[in-house]
Amino acid sequence: MNRSGSPRPPAARINPSVLNCDFMRIGEELDRIADADRAHIDVMDGHFVPNISFGASMVEQMARRSPVPLDAHLMIEDADREALAYAEAGAESVTFHLEAAAAPVRLARELRRAGVQVGVALRPATPVEPLLDILGEFDMVLVMTVEPGFGGQSFLPEMLPKVRRTRAAISAANLQLSVQVDGGINRESIELAAEAGADVFVAGSAIYRADDAAAEIRRLRELADAHLDLCGGAAHA
Numbered sequence: 033m034n035r036s037g038s039p040r041p042p043a044a045r046i047n048p049s050v051l052n053c054d055f056m057r058i059g060e061e062l063d064r065i066a067d068a069d070r071a072h073i074d075v076m077d078g079h080f081v082p083n084i085s086f087g088a089s090m091v092e093q094m095a096r097r098s099p100v101p102l103d104a105h106l107m108i109e110d111a112d113r114e115a116l117a118y119a120e121a122g123a124e125s126v127t128f129h130l131e132a133a134a135a136p137v138r139l140a141r142e143l144r145r146a147g148v149q150v151g152v153a154l155r156p157a158t159p160v161e162p163l164l165d166i167l168g169e170f171d172m173v174l175v176m177t178v179e180p181g182f183g184g185q186s187f188l189p190e191m192l193p194k195v196r197r198t199r200a201a202i203s204a205a206n207l208q209l210s211v212q213v214d215g216g217i218n219r220e221s222i223e224l225a226a227e228a229g230a231d232v233f234v235a236g237s238a239i240y241r242a243d244d245a246a247a248e249i250r251r252l253r254e255l256a257d258a259h260l261d262l263c264g265g266a267a268h269a
């Protein structure tokens with residue numbers, strides 16, 4: 033609620049990815065994004081994606097140190113067995129990949145019982161349609177806008193129709209899920225993703241390569257807010 037007592041209009045959220053920051057100085061790197069909504073934490077196991085980043089014990093330390101809550105993005109092969117550890121590590125939201133979960137409904141329910149918000153992520157070649165009957169199990173759909181695995185890649189505009197279909201399905205079902213985009217988000221692509229129906233934006237290199245990370249977060253948030261369309265593609269029909 034704002035000061036006049038009326039509900040705030042929907043707002044874009046900016047979650048910087050710490051994947052390419054200086055891990056020897058992770059505390060200070062987290063302080064640089066104190067104005068963000070959440071810190072996006074990319075967990076990579078060297079199987080689901082070629083890279084290895086860090087595991088639950090590191091996430092637990094970051095959760096204690098971070099000025100903002102953590103948004104854990106699990107790029108791990110065995111989500112059914114391992115996702116819960118990230119809820120217990122103190123992340124505020126935990127997102128697993130649909131491709132990596134044998135029982136996504138059961139896993140989503142376990143995570144909700146553990147008290148976290150639950151996201152489900154889709155690689156570029158995975159359609160959203162298999163999720164449509166189970167959308168109510170999740171708080172967020174993450175539409176990957178690059179192939180997961182590395183920071184600093186170029187945004188795939190081919191993913192915009194999937195963002196639109198996801199937002200339209202959420203609206204049609206009268207649900208309140210967020211749509212997150214991750215990969216290659218910068219001042220140009222954020223406008224396109226917001227127009228398509230995304231409302232949570234992960235940006236790694238755009239924020240951590242900026243001289244003033246706080247100013248870049250503000251700029252990205254303004255651009256996204258100006259283009260936000262949560263009406264399920266009504267403007268595009």
Ligand code: DX5
Nearest residue numbers: 180181183184215216236237
């Ligand atoms: C890619 C990761 C992203 C990545 C974003 O697999 O999920 O979160 O770090 O970095 P940029 O914004 O540089 O594409």
Ligand code: ZN
Nearest residue numbers: 049074105214
């Ligand atoms: Zn990510």
